[in-house]
Every structure is written in structure tokens, then in C-alpha cells.
Amino acid sequence: MRTILLAIAIAACIGGNFAIAQDGGLGSFERVKAKTFDKEKFVFPDDVRGTELNIIFLSMGVDRESGEAQQLELLDWHDALAERGLFSDAVMPYHFPVLAGVPFFVKGMIAGAMAETYEGRVPLDQAGLLFIKDLDEFAASAGLVADGQATIVIATADATPLQFFKG
Numbered sequence: 001m002r003t004i005l006l007a008i009a010i011a012a013c014i015g016g017n018f019a020i021a022q023d024g025g026l027g028s029f030e031r032v033k034a035k036t037f038d039k040e041k042f043v044f045p046d047d048v049r050g051t052e053l054n055i056i057f058l059s060m061g062v063d064r065e066s067g068e069a070q071q072l073e074l075l076d077w078h079d080a081l082a083e084r085g086l087f088s089d090a091v092m093p094y095h096f097p098v099l100a101g102v103p104f105f106v107k108g109m110i111a112g113a114m115a116e117t118y119e120g121r122v123p124l125d126q127a128g129l130l131f132i133k134d135l136d137e138f139a140a141s142a143g144l145v146a147d148g149q150a151t152i153v154i155a156t157a158d159a160t161p162l163q164f165f166k167g
Contacts, residue, residue: 026143026161032132034096037115038124045159050092053162055081056153059097060139060146070150071097071114075121077152095127098146100135107131 029045036042048054057074061067078093087093097114111129118127132138139146142153142161149166156162 026164027141029155029159029161030132030138030141032130032138034128034130035111036125036128037111037118040125042128044096044128044130045155048092048094048155048159050090051157052090053092053157054155054159055087055091055093056155056159057093057095058144058151058153059095060135060144060151061097061099062135062146062148066148067097067099070148071117073150074152075117077150078122093122093126095122096130098130098132098135098138100132100138102131 031046032044034042034044057078059067059070059074061070074095095118102110114129115124118124135146144151144164152165153161154163
């Protein structure tokens with residue numbers, strides 16, 4: 001795990017971002033039924049499947065502009081970590097923009113537009129939208145804060161949060 005944390009810190013420095021690592025005292029993720037961008041059913045966090053660790057890229061924008069900026073930052077982090085050969089069956093990356101209070105009739109349009117951003121950069125079965133009711137509650141359940149910053153969570157094989165990076 002030390003290698004993974006070091007790789008994330010290096011990628012953050014190269015990308016010009018400052019990473020804040022938080023260790024311990026984290027909770028557990030709220031369970032959310034979703035669909036991945038390849039349109040398959042996915043239950044977050046139950047269906048994450050890294051055999052050792054999962055790296056969960058969360059965009060928890062407090063508004064549309066914030067969410068889009070975080071999404072691009074997280075894709076850059078993903079690219080930097082992929083270049084270092086970090087991802088495998090043991091260490092799986094997952095991307096989940098988290099959106100609160102979205103009316104049901106626009107969810108499909110949003111998902112379609114966002115899938116295009118991920119296509120070719122992230123396996124579409126490892127990315128999708130999490131539509132939730134309350135952003136602050138979702139973040140707090142895992143010991144996180146929805147503060148407008150991109151968030152990377154290192155989680156166990158069963159998706160228990162171990163450590164997070166923001167920036």
C-alpha cells in the first residue's frame with residue numbers, strides 16, 4: 001500500500017496539485033444503486049472488485065462548475081497513475097461523479113453526456129454516476145467532506161475507506 005500512496009503523491013506533485021492525505025477515522029460508504037457508463041447495474045460500494053485495494057475517484061461538486069473541474073482533475077490523476085502501471089486486478093480504479101438532488105427525468109441525459117468524457121480514458125464498467133439525495137450526508141458517511149475539491153479514496157477490497165487525498 002505504501003507504493004500506491006507514494007505513486008498518488010508523485011502524480012499529484014507532477015500534476016501541480018497539492019494532495020492532503022487523511023488517515024484513520026474514516027467511516028463507510030453509503031450504499032447507492034447505480035449504472036455504470038456501459039449501462040450495467042452497479043451497487044456502490046458493494047460491486048467494487050479490486051482483490052487488494054480500490055482507488056475511488058470521487059467528484060463531489062457543490063455546483064456544476066466545481067463538479068466538472070474535479071472530474072477533469074481526477075481524470076488527469078488517473079492518467080498519471082496509469083502511466084506508472086499502478087492499476088491491475090489487485091488495484092482497481094473507479095470513477096464516480098456524485099450528484100445530489102437531480103430530477104429523474106434528466107438523469108439519462110446527464111449520464112450520456114458524462115460517459116463521453118470517460119470513454120477511451122477509463123473502462124466504462126468502472127465509472128458511473130451516483131445520484132444521491134444529500135451530498136453532505138454521503139460524504140460524511142465515509143468520513144469525507146464535500147468541499148469542492150477532487151477526492152481520491154484508497155479503499156480495501158471490500159471498499160472500506162482507508163485513506164483519502166484531496167486537492
